């Protein structure tokens with residue numbers, strides 16, 4: 159079930175996108191929208207942050223282009239020229255067709271900023287939040303345009319991990335969900351659309367379930383951090399770059415129902431041994447910290463993040479090349 163990514167030349171678009179908050183996520187969104195040919199207005203209450211963001215975006219676009227890792231077919235210079243720093247929220251939001259809120263993950267701050275945008279947005283614009291873990295209904299019940307509010311949650315680092323979780327509030331209009339998805343397609347991000355909201359969305363819920371099971375194994379001295387890391391990178395991770403957990407099982411037998419018949423009982427037996435979730439703290443968390451810092455000391459985090467981005471970029475290039483190969487007439491999949 160691989161997702162085919164478009165290789166068509168990128169068209170310059172007249173539509174403007176507003177990004178509110180120019181931190182880690184805001185600047186990634188700005189690059190993504192510019193690479194898709196949109197005009198981008200970037201606003202932050204901290205003017206130094208916007209200046210830093212513009213410098214950092216230019217450097218990143220140049221570096222990506224030099225290494226052949228850029229998105230779309232526009233040059234780094236053209237992409238950068240699509241992004242403008244705005245001096246006010248009003249100016250940024252004015253005439254924007256889509257607004258992506260990227261302010262810190264604090265409920266009252268987000269609600270206040272969303273209300274400000276709500277008052278300034280045009281009557282057809284879409285207002286999306288990047289929130290990692292807040293339910294759309296919690297963020298938007300006070301908005302006049304709440305039918306045009308939605309969560310579009312990227313995964314860090316968004317430039318290399320293309321999935322975006324599209325989560326509507328109970329009052330989000332259907333066309334808003336559809337259009338948000340189409341906009342993600344247009345910037346070569348891959349939307350996963352939810353029918354309704356749920357705490358943690360999908361990526362968070364699955365990652366947190368893994369953390370819970372793995373933490374329990376370490377707490378009970380079944381294995382150490384390294385064993386879990388290897389089980390994921392050399393095992394589950396090999397599958398998951400190409401297909402998800404259901405297709406894993408579908409392929410591991412003669413279809414999903416055959417798998418359920420053959421192994422369903424064993425799966426259920428093991429699942430029944432899962433412990434109730436616990437907060438990760440105390441001696442177990444301390445032991446995990448020690449083990450983790452052995453292979454990644456805190457002063458090497460930045461270097462390791464760069465390594466991560468390079469690996470993810472190489473993986474996404476491989477997936478793109480394999481997709482292209484498969485799409486050629488001689489491909490038989």
Ligand SMILES: NC(=O)c1ccc[n+]([C@@H]2O[C@H](COP(=O)([O-])OP(=O)(O)OC[C@H]3O[C@@H](n4cnc5c(N)ncnc54)[C@H](O)[C@@H]3O)[C@@H](O)[C@H]2O)c1
Nearest residue numbers: 179180181182183202203204207260261263288289290314
């Ligand atoms: N960092 C991640 O891994 C990640 C991943 C996915 C989603 N998110 C979500 O994205 C959002 C932004 O996260 P981040 O990591 O970019 O945070 P960040 O702290 O790096 O950036 C937030 C920016 O918002 C600005 N800001 C604060 N108040 C503002 C206001 N009133 N108006 C405009 N700008 C304002 C800050 O000056 C700062 O530049 C959060 O909701 C976060 O949960 C983060």
